[in-house]
Amino acid sequence: MRLLKTTTALACLRPKWMNIGKQVPCMSYATQIKATDHKELSKIRNIGISAHIDSGKTTLTERILFYTGMISEMHEVRGKDGVGAVMDSMELERQRGITIQSAATYTLWKDHNINIIDTPGHVDFTVEVERALRVLDGAVLVLCSVGGVQSQTLTVNRQMKRYSVPCLAFINKLDRMGANPVRVLNQMRSKLNHNAAFMQYPIGLESNTKGIIDLVTQKALYFKGDHGEMVYEDEIPSDMRSEAEDLRFELIEHVSNADDIIGDMFLEEKTPTVEELKAGIRRACLKRTFTPVFVGTALKNKGVQPLLDAVLSYLPNPSEVQNLALKENSDREEEKVILSPERSSKNTFVGLAFKLEAGKFGQLTYVRVYQGALKKGDVIYNTRTGKKVKVSRMVRMHSNEMRDIVETYAGDITAFFGIDCASGDTFTTNPKLSIAMESMYIPDPVISMSIKPKNSKDIDNFSKAVNRFTKEDPTYTIYYDNDCKETIASGMGELHLEIYAQRMEREYNCPVIMGKPKVAFRESLVSPVEFDYIHKKQSGGAGQFGRVIGTLEPMEADENTKVEFVDDTMGTNVPKQFIPAVEKGFRGICEKGLLTGHKVAGVRFRIVDGANHMVDSNEISFILAAEGAMKQAYEDGTWQILEPIMSVEINAPEEFQGTVITHMNKRRGIIMGTDANEGWFTLYSEVPLNNMFGYSTELRSATQGKGEFAMEYSRYAPAPTELIDSLAEEYSNEPQTARKTRR
Numbered sequence: 001m002r003l004l005k006t007t008t009a010l011a012c013l014r015p016k017w018m019n020i021g022k023q024v025p026c027m028s029y030a031t032q033i034k035a036t037d038h039k040e041l042s043k044i045r046n047i048g049i050s051a052h053i054d055s056g057k058t059t060l061t062e063r064i065l066f067y068t069g070m071i072s073e074m075h076e077v078r079g080k081d082g083v084g085a086v087m088d089s090m091e092l093e094r095q096r097g098i099t100i101q102s103a104a105t106y107t108l109w110k111d112h113n114i115n116i117i118d119t120p121g122h123v124d125f126t127v128e129v130e131r132a133l134r135v136l137d138g139a140v141l142v143l144c145s146v147g148g149v150q151s152q153t154l155t156v157n158r159q160m161k162r163y164s165v166p167c168l169a170f171i172n173k174l175d176r177m178g179a180n181p182v183r184v185l186n187q188m189r190s191k192l193n194h195n196a197a198f199m200q201y202p203i204g205l206e207s208n209t210k211g212i213i214d215l216v217t218q219k220a221l222y223f224k225g226d227h228g229e230m231v232y233e234d235e236i237p238s239d240m241r242s243e244a245e246d247l248r249f250e251l252i253e254h255v256s257n258a259d260d261i262i263g264d265m266f267l268e269e270k271t272p273t274v275e276e277l278k279a280g281i282r283r284a285c286l287k288r289t290f291t292p293v294f295v296g297t298a299l300k301n302k303g304v305q306p307l308l309d310a311v312l313s314y315l316p317n318p319s320e321v322q323n324l325a326l327k328e329n330s331d332r333e334e335e336k337v338i339l340s341p342e343r344s345s346k347n348t349f350v351g352l353a354f355k356l357e358a359g360k361f362g363q364l365t366y367v368r369v370y371q372g373a374l375k376k377g378d379v380i381y382n383t384r385t386g387k388k389v390k391v392s393r394m395v396r397m398h399s400n401e402m403r404d405i406v407e408t409y410a411g412d413i414t415a416f417f418g419i420d421c422a423s424g425d426t427f428t429t430n431p432k433l434s435i436a437m438e439s440m441y442i443p444d445p446v447i448s449m450s451i452k453p454k455n456s457k458d459i460d461n462f463s464k465a466v467n468r469f470t471k472e473d474p475t476y477t478i479y480y481d482n483d484c485k486e487t488i489a490s491g492m493g494e495l496h497l498e499i500y501a502q503r504m505e506r507e508y509n510c511p512v513i514m515g516k517p518k519v520a521f522r523e524s525l526v527s528p529v530e531f532d533y534i535h536k537k538q539s540g541g542a543g544q545f546g547r548v549i550g551t552l553e554p555m556e557a558d559e560n561t562k563v564e565f566v567d568d569t570m571g572t573n574v575p576k577q578f579i580p581a582v583e584k585g586f587r588g589i590c591e592k593g594l595l596t597g598h599k600v601a602g603v604r605f606r607i608v609d610g611a612n613h614m615v616d617s618n619e620i621s622f623i624l625a626a627e628g629a630m631k632q633a634y635e636d637g638t639w640q641i642l643e644p645i646m647s648v649e650i651n652a653p654e655e656f657q658g659t660v661i662t663h664m665n666k667r668r669g670i671i672m673g674t675d676a677n678e679g680w681f682t683l684y685s686e687v688p689l690n691n692m693f694g695y696s697t698e699l700r701s702a703t704q705g706k707g708e709f710a711m712e713y714s715r716y717a718p719a720p721t722e723l724i725d726s727l728a729e730e731y732s733n734e735p736q737t738a739r740k741t742r743r
Helices: 029-036 057-067 091-096 123-135 151-162 181-191 238-256 260-267 274-286 304-314 456-472 494-508 576-590 619-636 654-666 695-702 721-732 736-742
Strands: 044-051 103-109 112-118 138-144 167-172 196-198 200-203 211-214 219-224 230-234 291-295 324-328 334-338 350-359 362-371 373-375 379-382 388-390 394-398 401-405 407-409 413-417 426-428 435-437 447-453 477-481 486-491 512-515 522-525 529-537 544-554 563-567 603-611 639-653 670-677 680-688 708-718
Touching (some): 044 123, 044 304, 057 304, 196 238, 238 260, 238 274, 274 291, 274 304, 350 435, 350 456, 494 512, 576 619
Parallel strands (some): 138 167
Antiparallel strands (some): 103 112, 324 435, 373 407, 379 426, 394 401, 394 413, 477 486, 639 680
C-alpha cells in the first residue's frame, strides 16, 4: 500500500499529520491566490454542484474546501454544532438545513484554480441553478445512492442539456442503509438517457464501506486519517477482481460507443492503456456523449479527492468551451460572435452579470468574464442601457466572505461592487461594441399568494424589501391586482414565498401576512332581461332627467370575459351626445357588481329607446339612468358567478397515478386525458383556480417529492350554487367601508 501525493494545505494546518506519509509542501493562502492570478486557461475550472434535495451537495463542497485547505474545520449542514456549513452562510439556511441561494467559492487543487458554485436542490429555487449553469463550463451531478434519480435530478439534467454543460456524476451516501449504486446507474441510463458507466466501484456498502476501486487504473483506494485526508493506493481485493474486470470492460464498451478512437480499438479487440482510456473519456465527456460515474460518501470522507482529480482530468477549461455573443450588424439583424477565451488585456472585456445580491456594502454583482481583462478603476459600459460606470472594487467570493482583487481575466468568476444593473446584463469596455450574451431561461411562477405588511407603518421597509428581492430573483414577482384590490406575490412554490416572507421580517424588520389570494370571479347574466328606467331629480333650479329602455343579455360562452355596449336607438329620444354617458354608467357598474362585488362580464347592454328633457337632461342624468337600469336588471334577472378554470398538467411516477387522480376529483377537476412514458404518467385536467391553492405541497407530499405540475388559464365557467351563496353572503356581511375600498 502506498500513499498518494497531494498538494493540499492540510499539512500546514495540522503538523501532527506530517508523519503519516509523504506530502508535497503546501503554500500559504495568499501565495495560492497570487500564483493563480495569471494562470493559463488550462489550469482553470469553473464547475457547479447540482442535485436533488438532500443528496449531499453542500456536504461535498465542504469536504472539497477542507481537503484543498480553504477551511480548517468541517461542519455539518444543519449546524448542530452551532456553526453550520461554510457555503450555507444565511441564518435561514443553517436553521432549515437547506441551501436557498447559490454560493460561489474558489480553491486550489494540484496547481489548478477551481471556481465552485454550490446550488440549491429545492425546485422552488430552480433559478439559482439556471443562472449558475448558464455561466459554468462543467458540473458535478450528485445523486443519492438510496434515492437515485429524483424529480429535481430530472430538472437539473434538463438545465444542463439546455446550456450544453458537460458533467460528471457522483453517487453519494454509500454509507446509508439501502445504498444501491448499481440501481442508480441504471436509473441514469433509463430516466436521464445518459450513456453512463462506473469509473469507480465501492468496496463494501452501508456501514461496511471501506474504500473504492478505480476501474481505470485498476487500483483500490482507501481513505485514512481522522478526516479521510490521506489517500492510500493498494491492490484490488482478491474477491472483487473478477467483478472489477467485468466493470472495466463495461466502461470501455460504453466509451467506445461515444468516442471514435476507443471505438476503433474496441472493434480491433485492443485494450486501451490507462492514458488512452482517460483521453477517450475526456473527449466523450466534453461532447456530452458519455457521463463518467464516481462513487463515495462525503459525510464519511471517502471518494472526494478522486472526484477532484476527475474534475481536472475530464471537465473542460474555459478555452475548451465555445462562448457566443449576439452582435447587431448594419442591417439591424443579430449575428453570433465567438468570444476569445485568451487571458489577455489585448481583447475587449466582455462579462455577463448573472446574479445580484444586496450586501452590507451595497449591491454585489456576480460577473462571469468571457473575454479580455479588467483592472480595478476601469470604466465599463452596460450594453443594454448604454450607461458607464467605474469599477471601484472587485472581489472574489468565498461563500459570504470577500477577498479584494485588483484585476480579473477571461474565465474568472468575479463580483463587482457599486454596479447598477439587472440580472443578465452584458458589460464591455468598448462603448461602441453593441454586443449581448445570450440570456438565461427564466421559468414562469407557479403559485401566488396575497401579501401585505402586518403594520401599516412598515410600508417603506416593505417597499425596500420588494425592490431588492424582485431584482435579485427574477422568479419572485410582486404586483397589485386591481380586480382583487390585493398585492400578490408569485413564485416557484410555497417554500419560495415563505422564505422571502421570513427574510422580510429578519432583514427589514417588516413582518408580513401571507394568505390565499382572492380569486378574480366574475358576475354574469343567465338569461336576457328587459329594463326601462327613468332617472329624474328636481330640487329647485336645473333638475336631472334621463330615461333608458333596452335589454341586458348574456354573451356567447366563448366571450364571457367581455362586456359590450350596443346603441340601437332610432330618432332623437336619446340624443346622440348622451349615448357615451349611458355607456359610461353601464361600464361603471360592471367594475363593481352588485351580487358579490366582483366585475361583471359576459353581458351586452343594448339600448333601444329612451327619453330626454329639453332643459333637465344632461350627461350625469344619463350616467345615473344607466346605473339604475343595471340595478333594475339585477333585481329582475337571474345572475350567476363565473370562476376561472385552469388547464393543469401533472407529471409523476406511475405508481402514484391513482392518488393524483383522487386528489384532482376532490378539487372538482375534470380529467381530460393521460399519457404514459417510461414509468411516468402525464395527467391533463381542468380545475377551478379557487380549488388549486395548496396543491403544490399536496402533490409533492403524495409523490415523495417527485411530482410536478404546471397550470395556465383556460376559460371562465359557471360556479356551483354553494360557492355563489357563500360569496354573496360574505359580500353582504362586509362593512360598507370595506366595500368602498374594494370598489
